[in-house]
Amino acid sequence: MFALRASARRSADAGRRLLRDAQGVRGIRIGNTEVPDDKKLKYTLQRIKGIGRSTARQILCELQIGNKPTGELSGIELESLRNEVLNYNIGHNLDKENTSCIKRLVDIQCYRGIRHLDGLPCRGQRTRTNARIRKDRGTPFAAFKMTSHR
CATH class of the missing domain: 4.10.910.10 (Ribosomal protein S13/S18, C-terminal domain)
Structure with a gap:
């Protein structure tokens, strides 16, 4: 194997960082908590401190949003979800x-x-x-x- 010069190594690391950042954000921010976008909403909401199983179920029923992955939420649904979560003590x-x-x-x-x-x-x-x-x-x-x- 060969060793890269320090400047080449730094540029390679920067290139990897740019590629990783270009893939996009892997989470959505709800109630000052970063939640994963690949899990279902019922489990995603439980990541927020102060929201458990029954509260997550209640929020989904009030908003009439199905239990779909968080990444599939539309902008309107996401905004209404954020506003609903703010009503709770979290x-x-x-x-x-x-x-x-x-x-x-x-x-x-x-x-x-x-x-x-x-x-x-x-x-x-x-x-x-x-x-x-x-x-x-x-x-x-x-x-x-x-x-x-x-």
Whole structure:
């Protein structure tokens, strides 16, 4: 094999990049999320944070769009889909709402707020043997290392 000069190598890389970019965008942007255009709409919508199976089905029923691949949407359908998705609490807005709800619980010092503050489970789970991830007290099973019996 032969080695290319640095300038020839850079131009070859640039040519490959241009070819890749000329193939077009492989995804569509809906609700500040890049969604694939080769999957069906029902599964594509579930890629957006805050939209699950039932919400995706509800959106498709309201818009009366069939469950076709995202790449086959017309411009009007795509625009109506984007406008419909904006009606739901998704992405960054969902995160802000969750943090404000937790902050409210902590501020009023209710039981759930105190559990959030202490980093413990707040929905009635047991903590004596489980809740290792929520408590985050080092690595699990560190105290139960096997020792050799001789």
